[in-house]
Amino acid sequence: MDLNETAQESAFRSEARTWLEANVPTSALPSFDTAEGFALHRAWEQKLYDGGWSAVSWPVEYGGRDADYIMWLIFEEEYYRSGAPGRVNQNGIFLLGPTIMEVGTQAQKTKFLPSMASSEIVWAQAWSEPNAGSDMASIRSKATRDGDEWVLNGQKIWASRAVWADWCFGIFRTDPTAERHRGLTFILCPLDLPGITVRPIAQLDGDTGFAEIFFDDVRVPLANTLGEENKGWAVAMATAGFERGVSLRSPARFTEAVKRLIHLWKTYGDPTDTALSDAVTDAWMQAEGYRLHTYQTVTGMLEGRTIGAEASLNKIFWSEMDVRIHEIALQILGPEAERMEGPSERWVDGFLFSLSGPIYAGTNEIQRNIIADRVLQLPKGM
């Protein structure tokens, strides 16, 4: 055990800090869930890519730096520290990208990875359906083989970034005789094809960060199949494991949020209110605990261990922590927290966003079932 950075890691941190300080936009970009903000965020991703920072953990040949997971965490710390914009293509770079590297063909890697790293192609996720939310195995959207093409029909929902994204990745039923998680296939599909209708859905914050996607005889080549036909569930679970595990919410996001929370407490908090200072301290401990837990997890991955169902523990932890950090901030702000602007603006927005955490990427109740079944080995059943 050595929790000090190596000379190489420190040099990497310093290089990232220098580049970010010189390049991060000086004023915040509009939300990437607006047309204008989306375009500006895509331009920022291109700049990151040109500097070699958009996908640091990827191989050099696809636009990355071959950074190991520890260095990825260091980059994330510097990224959040610098106040850089949110990652508009995170569904691609952090979720689909690693999945393509794991199960994709060489042709798919060459075709999709560089354009993903540069955000020339921004990716949306198309998994859930109106009747397949927590019960994702009840997917009904189907893909029917016709010559060397798939014909897609059905409806996807809660597709993040789909309003402005270029492509989507989803799972479709390819064997109509199979049930549940069998007979599904993972398929990549452009969003500008004939037969596709994207209907934006306004979120709780009013922005259209997600959408419904309707597929009406949409034709894509069989070459767009990721992984084996009818084995899409396993491919999707690999992606979901990574999402819940480390990539979706890197610890730096929360350590930076807690720094801002402590600043807010120093500015507005009643220093004699020990319940409040205990709560702020607890938020610091949670963010620090999540950081330490993640470093321990990635060290394990570097030593050859894989993340299994314990990824579900992470997902519950970060999502509940995020809500808690914002609840404490709103408590400190008192009557100001009723407003959407002024000193509370960022915190009220953040609070609304944090409330999605316990729901998406598999609700926390589903995660608790997964932990109980697979980590604690409790009997299956509802």
Next chain:
Amino acid sequence: MKFSFTQDQRLFAEGLRDLLSKQCTPTHVREAWENQTGHLPDLWSRLTEMGVLSMLVPESQGGMGGTLIDAVLLFQELGRAAVPGPVLEHMAVAAPALAHSQWAHALNDGTATATVWVDTGPYVAHAQVADLILRNDAVITGFSSTDVHGIDGGRQLFTISGGSESAASAQVFGLPASDVMALASAAYLIGVSEAMIEVAAEYARQREQFGKPIGSFQAVKHLMSDALLKVEFAKAPTYRAAWSASTGSSTALRDISMAKALASEAAYRASRSTMQVHGGIGYTWEADLQLWMKKSWALMRAYGDATYHRRRVGASVLHG
């Protein structure tokens, strides 16, 4: 940056687990409760032979020469078995602090047993079975003790009177005894919590109601998952505290406090949830669960409770 234990560290901990699975079963722990001492002399000999009790004593003084990183997984294993007696006090503080004293040899070979009395509490645990008490910068011997009836039969509590004092060091790796005890108890509490969760999971697999194992019900699954969550997220902070303490880090005291606060709360949550999963059986003297529950209720208060330690963290991170 490398946040993992070495193969040797893991193997030693596995060896200890193996020993304790035979020599410190719930039957043994009950024996310690019932023999009115809270202590198991046979087990003490085994722990001495294995080098557990002298893990933190320098090799030049006849010990294993380990660091707190080497010891932290052992504290955790001791907790999994709810090992009774002054094992943490002796191993984590007294033996290394007195490694250069006249007591060193007897503490290493198990012929003398020591406990520790720190300022975070008025009582002395295990005084009846201890030959000496390390108290601040003194060793107390020849004292008499009065039982004040601690909740945990494996951690009996006393007030003491009389005795004579001689000067001694109460520092371990440059840290005050109370902080080393807080770190050791944090790791021990993690082991206690893991054991409670395992026992309750096994119960939930076997016990049937409504024609099904109760572990198949979501209400039970979620209680258990939430208990596990708190324990799992107390581990890395505890291991980090051991690293900070071993390396003389400037944040060592803050990190130890963070570990003790999180481990205390995780253990309490685990005790409540696992007792609930046991239903009525969990409220009986007969159920073994109480051996760990009472350990958790004792050690979450000892050596600084969660509030005490959270405020020490707060003093560092809010005002630092």
